[in-house]
Amino acid sequence: MRLDRLTNKFQLALADAQSLALGxxxxxxxxxxxxxxxxxxxxxxxxxxxxxxxxxxxxxxTEIEQALSRLPQVEGTGGDVQPSHELVRVLNLCDKLAQKRAD
Structure with missing residues (x-):
């Protein structure tokens, strides 16, 4: 997926998601x-x-916050978080749908 093809709002949401994972x-x-x-x-x-x-x-x-609190926590990542395989799969699906719509 090419991040430069995403809207500014979606790029900001990805950055916020990264910050949330770090937090x-x-x-x-x-x-x-x-x-x-x-x-x-x-x-x-x-x-x-x-x-x-x-x-x-x-x-x-509320449901999302509860689910987030149940995710495994790791100390000492040094701020290095990676997209999960599931997130990459979702982003690739979004890219395919956008291509089909010529979006």
């Missing part, structure tokens, strides 16, 4: 970190989209 002492950046970053993003589209679909965004946020 939780997680070794990998997981899709949960990205979802949390997207959900909490000021001016983002995820929260309004969930709300318009009748989904309680506050409850989703």
């Amino acid at each position: 939780h002492d997680n070794q990998f950046i997981e899709p949960l970190h990205l979802m949390s970053a997207l959900l909490n993003q000021e001016g983002g589209t995820v929260r309004p989209l969930l709300t318009s679909a009748g989904i309680d965004a506050g409850r989703v946020r």
